Amino acid sequence: MMNIEKKQQVLFVSSEVYPFAKSGGLADVSYGFPRAMSPFFDVEIIMPMYKSIDKKKFGIKPIKLSFKIELGKKKYEVELFATIYNGMKCYFVESKILSNKKYLYGTPESGYKDNDLRFGLFSKAVVEFSKQHKKYDLLHLNDWQSALCALFVKEDASLQTKTLYTIHNMAYQGVFGKETLDKLGLSSAYFDMDALEYYGDINYMKAGIVYADAITTVSPNYAKEILTPEFGCGLDGFLVKHQNKLVGILNGLDLSHFSPASDSALVQNYDTQNYDKKLNNKIAYLKETGLENDALALFVFVGRFTWQKGIEMLVEALDALENQNFNIAILGDGESKYKQQIKEISKKRKNINLFFGYDEELSHRMYGSADFLIMPSLFEPCGLNQLIAMNYGTLPIVSSVGGLKDSVYSLSDFGLNDGYGLGICFDVKTPHALQDAMQKALDLYEEKEKFKEINQHNMQCDFSWKHGSHAYASLYNYLLDSME
Numbered sequence: 459m460m461n462i463e464k465k466q467q468v469l470f471v472s473s474e475v476y477p478f479a480k481s482g483g484l485a486d487v488s489y490g491f492p493r494a495m496s497p498f499f500d501v502e503i504i505m506p507m508y509k510s511i512d513k514k515k516f517g518i519k520p521i522k523l524s525f526k527i528e529l530g531k532k533k534y535e536v537e538l539f540a541t542i543y544n545g546m547k548c549y550f551v552e553s554k555i556l557s558n559k560k561y562l563y564g565t566p567e568s569g570y571k572d573n574d575l576r577f578g579l580f581s582k583a584v585v586e587f588s589k590q591h592k593k594y595d596l597l598h599l600n601d602w603q604s605a606l607c608a609l610f611v612k613e614d615a616s617l618q619t620k621t622l623y624t625i626h627n628m629a630y631q632g633v634f635g636k637e638t639l640d641k642l643g644l645s646s647a648y649f650d651m652d653a654l655e656y657y658g659d660i661n662y663m664k665a666g667i668v669y670a671d672a673i674t675t676v677s678p679n680y681a682k683e684i685l686t687p688e689f690g691c692g693l694d695g696f697l698v699k700h701q702n703k704l705v706g707i708l709n710g711l712d713l714s715h716f717s718p719a720s721d722s723a724l725v726q727n728y729d730t731q732n733y734d735k736k737l738n739n740k741i742a743y744l745k746e747t748g749l750e751n752d753a754l755a756l757f758v759f760v761g762r763f764t765w766q767k768g769i770e771m772l773v774e775a776l777d778a779l780e781n782q783n784f785n786i787a788i789l790g791d792g793e794s795k796y797k798q799q800i801k802e803i804s805k806k807r808k809n810i811n812l813f814f815g816y817d818e819e820l821s822h823r824m825y826g827s828a829d830f831l832i833m834p835s836l837f838e839p840c841g842l843n844q845l846i847a848m849n850y851g852t853l854p855i856v857s858s859v860g861g862l863k864d865s866v867y868s869l870s871d872f873g874l875n876d877g878y879g880l881g882i883c884f885d886v887k888t889p890h891a892l893q894d895a896m897q898k899a900l901d902l903y904e905e906k907e908k909f910k911e912i913n914q915h916n917m918q919c920d921f922s923w924k925h926g927s928h929a930y931a932s933l934y935n936y937l938l939d940s941m942e
């Protein structure tokens with residue numbers, strides 16, 4: 459008789475999942491990664507039910523499971539919903555304080571005041587769901603919003619569940635006042651520097667670091683960087699203490715969502731063999747935006763307007779390159795001071811197109827139309843934009859930090875035969891570095907055949923989850939093998 463071994467059950471816990479709710483790369487990873495893991499494990503996803511999620515559109519239905527969660531002196535009603543999207547089962551945790559707000563976490567300027575309770579409740583509800591629903595073998599947690607799951611699992615002696623905690627960005631740690639411990643009904647013993655205490659406050663990310671069985675971050679280089687004061691955002695020393703369970707694994711792309719050959723957002727689909735057809739997208743995009751002359755190089759920037767993304771450097775470079783012939787389109791949203799700086803520079807130039815807001819399809823059209831993607835990040839845990847750009851035959855211009863360093867190899871040091879994704883790389887600490895890099899890009903753009911060859915080469919590289927999913931599968935197996 460054939461012995462069909464039951465796959466182990468994994469619950470992937472994330473505060474945002476494409477297409478239900480997305481503010482950045484975490485949502486892309488939470489969509490693509492569980493799918494890439496499903497040949498090896500039985501993976502399901504769980505996320506908060508936000509007010510902005512359209513239940514009808516996605517066929518999200520109640521699953522006849524509800525319970526009460528006690529936090530401090532208060533009890534909260536929790537109801538579970540689910541849908542299957544592109545073959546993946548996704549559960550949603552609905553509860554008043556979590557689900558009655560306009561935004562996911564707050565405005566770019568400040569998070570909601572009760573985010574401690576909202577995500578404390580989410581994490582406790584996820585652990586309760588796991589207990590009542592399937593007794594998952596492994597909870598894969600992501601960022602501070604689900605970090606407390608690791609603590610709640612450890613507190614429950616009846617649970618054998620393993621936990622893996624992935625850090626997507628050290629800049630967001632979930633830091634709240636000391637009174638949060640009381641609000642969550644957690645023992646004051648956690649107010650300790652080896653537990654959740656952080657300069658007199660409570661830090662949710664620390665719960666993931668201490669109590670999870672293993673920690674990953676989203677690129678090997680960022681795994682090294684965060685052990686230093688420059689990138690550790692105050693937790694470098696703490697991470698050094700726990701570095702024996704920390705590993706960096708580079709993110710990948712879900713190619714069903716990010717492929718120029720099949721992307722329905724594009725006016726013209728294309729692949730490596732008919733790369734020249736890409737020009738039709740550029741022509742259509744210039745028409746859409748009012749930018750002129752498809753013979754000029756088109757640069758794009760897509761991203762959150764935060765310090766991390768190097769907006770100030772971009773504005774400075776655009777100011778300095780005033781007499782150059784090129785077009786640039788910027789798509790993003792975030793802090794008003796950056797919006798203001800971008801608005802001001804664009805008032806002075808005809809060759810800048812701005813779109814403030816979030817628009818998934820527009821971003822795809824930009825990747826599919828541009829010659830260059832600019833990503834001058836001051837730090838970048840992984841970065842997906844540069845991977846998307848290379849897959850769309852759009853040359854990345856990136857700072858040499860974090861995951862950018864692991865995924866884009868400099869054209870000055872590497873060639874087509876090395877097999878890596880290539881781009882123009884620069885060091886943010888060098889004055890005028892971005893400006894020089896953009897100048898290099900404009901020179902390369904003039905060498906039409908070479909430029910095309912490099913982009914075609916990039917399109918043939920593998921930016922999928924293939925490598926990453928195998929690395930995670932080994933880690934999952936290692937953790938699950940150590941189960942009693």
Ligand code: ADP
Nearest residue numbers: 482483761762790815816817818821841842843
């Ligand atoms: P981060 O997670 O730090 O924001 P990543 O590079 O990992 O950066 O991922 C960003 C993702 O969000 C990419 O899919 C990018 O195309 C998308 N994105 C960012 N800003 C916008 C926007 N304003 N509109 C549409 N897509 C956006």
Ligand code: GLC
Nearest residue numbers: 483484626676839840841842
């Ligand atoms: C974070 C990081 C980004 C990374 C993404 C997905 O938002 O800023 O670099 O690509 O998470 O892991």
